[in-house]
Amino acid sequence: MALSTMLSTMGEGALRTCGIFFLTLLFSLPLGMVVMLLRKSRFKIVQWIMKIYIAVMRGTPLMLQLLVWYFGPYYLFGANIRGYRFTAIIIGFAMNYAAYFAEIYRGGFEAIPVGQYEAAEVLGYNRTQTFFMIILPQVVKTILPSVTNEIITLVKDTSLAFTLAYNEIFSLAKQIAASQTSFTPFVIAGVFYFVANYAVAFVMERIEKAFDYYK
């Protein structure tokens, strides 16, 4: 196989990897906020459900979770799972990462001094204004480094989609390496992940800098 063929095949895999990456972020970042808010709900039962959810998501391998999301409907309900592969991957990743993001958000909110809420209340801000104008911007600043960590982990975790035989870059690298008895695909995949994470770190550093104007 010519290097150019290898590169273009793996390039398609890289696009699929990016697809998992961006869709996971798109769903898990807001979903994490919902989980966090439910985790702090007034209702004990809701709190408990969210605690169990977070414990399961963090306490079992993501690889196993992907298998459950994909094959679960078939084994449990005899559902037809053809064409469901990619959806299962996105659900698996988004649900898993939402749990981690929820805990990061929770830490961020708990770090805000109660005086900020009290000042906002005395000044007459309503709850929505307090949340979006006063609290959230400060939370975003404090959680950025942890979120960066999580996003970098996600770039590498996308390779777990190979469990469901999805042709992202890692699966392709393994397949091509085996069929062509070549080491090159691994090098290409490695460079891809490294560059992708370099880009993530670069962008996140820019965002962190944008919040540097205050302490």
Next chain:
Amino acid sequence: MILEMNNIKKSFIKKSLENLTVLHDISLQVDAGEVVSIIGPSGSGKSTLLRCATFLEQIDSGEIKYMNQTAAETGADGKAVYAEHASMRKFKSYFGLVFQQFNLFPHYSVLKNVMDAPVRVQKRPREQVREEAMELLRKMDLDARADYYPCQLSGGQQQRVAIARALALKPEILFFDEPTSALDPELTGEVLKVIRQLAEEKMTMVVVTHEMPFARAVSNRVIFMDGGYIVEEGDPEMVFGAPTQERTKQFLRNYQNA
């Protein structure tokens, strides 16, 4: 009468302890233009009283009135009932509160800290608010710091911004909760100077403080609290010069010896 608090009772539920009563039947009236200082040892209920007056804490029973309108009163079951949401917004607009820890918004510049609530909450025109905010900052001697962020200011400067922020909403009465307790002595002076200036302008104020000479010089009335009771109340010369209660004498003696 700007503020009227009658027979306020407040206790905190402590785990594994019996209820801790912080305010036993406290009454406090403040007239327009009056400066009232509240002194007393830690845990005497001074701050809780302010927090009840500003609705940061709910009273168990009693009555709170602002501008002769009832914000909270004891209901039929003996528990305090607060006015409905819309009225509470109006009551909140009558007062400002300056915190011990300033509680400025760190992500807003000095000017935005002062301007934001009048614009966002009171929906007043931005340009007019900006002028008034700059005027307040000039008064606080901070107009040159308008574009700074709170983290770039000293504690004394931050507290003066916090005072400007409270005044920008044009409250009828301003509460201070130990406004200088987080400051070193040098910075304390600049904050007290501002409060003194407000007193001269006949701003109605209630100040919880440990600064006895300041309380004596500035107040029209001094209240000494201990253990959730008002032990002594009156003219500053009387409370400081010739206290009648043994507990007051003891407190002032300890204070002078410190």
